[in-house]
Structure formats: C-alpha cells, structure tokens
Amino acid sequence: MKNNTITIGEQIVELRQTHKIQQGELAKAIDMHQSVLNRIEKGLRSARGEEIRDIAIYFDISADTLLSIPRNTSKATLEMSSEEVALLQKFRELDDRGRDAVISTIKREYHYVI
Numbered sequence: 001m002k003n004n005t006i007t008i009g010e011q012i013v014e015l016r017q018t019h020k021i022q023q024g025e026l027a028k029a030i031d032m033h034q035s036v037l038n039r040i041e042k043g044l045r046s047a048r049g050e051e052i053r054d055i056a057i058y059f060d061i062s063a064d065t066l067l068s069i070p071r072n073t074s075k076a077t078l079e080m081s082s083e084e085v086a087l088l089q090k091f092r093e094l095d096d097r098g099r100d101a102v103i104s105t106i107k108r109e110y111h112y113v114i
Contacts, residue, residue, distance in 0.1 A: 005068045006068050007043055007068075008040065008047050008052070008066060008067055008068070009040050009041040009042060009043045010041075011066055011067075011068060012026075012037070012040065012041050012055060012066075013041050015055075015059050015061075015066075019059065023037055023038060023041070026055075026058065029058055030051070030054040030055060030058055031054075032051065032054075052066060052067065
C-alpha cells in the first residue's frame, strides 16, 4: 500500500505558504527558535507534543489535521437508515423537556448510560 501521508514538516510548510507566513514569524509566534522549526520542517527533528499543540492553535486547526491523521470515515459510522435520520430529526425538534424525557426513558428502559 502506497503511503500518501504528508509529514508534519511538509504540513507546516504548506500551512505557512497558504497563510503567507515566514518561518521566523511562526517560530516567534509559538516561542520556538527558528532553527528548531527549520529542522522540524525538514524532517530532521520530531515535533514534541506541546510544539504540535502550539502550531495547531496558531493555525486554528486540530492536532490530528496537523499530523495528517484521517478522521474515522468507516461506512458504519457514516450511514444511517432513513428511520434513524427521521428519529434524530424529531429528537432535535424537541424542547429541553422533551429531550430529557426521551433520554430518561432510554436510560430507564434499556439501562443505557449516556
């Protein structure tokens, strides 16, 4: 299987270019030495957790996006029957009291913890 995943360094470079931000500007904004950011972008150094967090916050994206982690898009999580869709729509139309009643019934009748 071919690996089409972009590295975190490539992702940072792409984000910087898209936002027209110089490497030094980003490094200063996240309180990182430019040479460290340069090594991360070139793949010569791994990014640490707090660095990933800071970069993700700076660009207003999730750390998963920065790390190129795909969202769970399995068929089972995406498909709902028309009946499920209709029930969800009706639930969303309920006021707070109605939603509380439905949740209470599900908990009581099915011993389901929400």
